Amino acid sequence: MKATYGEVNGEGRxxxxxxxxxxxxxxxxKGLMKIDLIDGKYHLTDNVSWEEEKQGELKEVFRDGKLLVDQSLNEIRTRIKSEVSIEA
Known part of the structure; x- marks a missing residue:
């Protein structure tokens, strides 16, 4: 996973x-990212505010080493197939 945002002494970078x-x-x-699902395709907007980031498709799954969302790989694949057009 590549990082695009971090905080040092409470200051975002x-x-x-x-x-x-x-x-x-x-x-x-660069910075916080917002991912939107538009017409079955994901679109990235980078360097957004915390409010914009919260409105996107990205969801927190882990925090401080703890799993917040428990989904099987099969559940994830099923959700993706129903929401996104997959091009070969």
Whole structure:
């Protein structure tokens, strides 16, 4: 899992990479992210506020090493197949 946001002494910081020698393909998402499901496809918006992030599709599953959401892999696959168009 790549980190895009962290806090140091209570201060939020965006974590990202944007190499000088890159042709544009290695630039990463920056800061808090919001994922929206639009017409069966996921869309990323990065560097959003905490309020915007909470409105997206990403949900907290682990906190401090504790599982918050208990779902089987089969349940996750079934949910994804019903919500997202999968292109080969």
């Amino acid at each position: 965006a974590i990202f990479k944007d190499p000088i020698t890159d042709d544009g393909t290695k630039k990463s998402a």
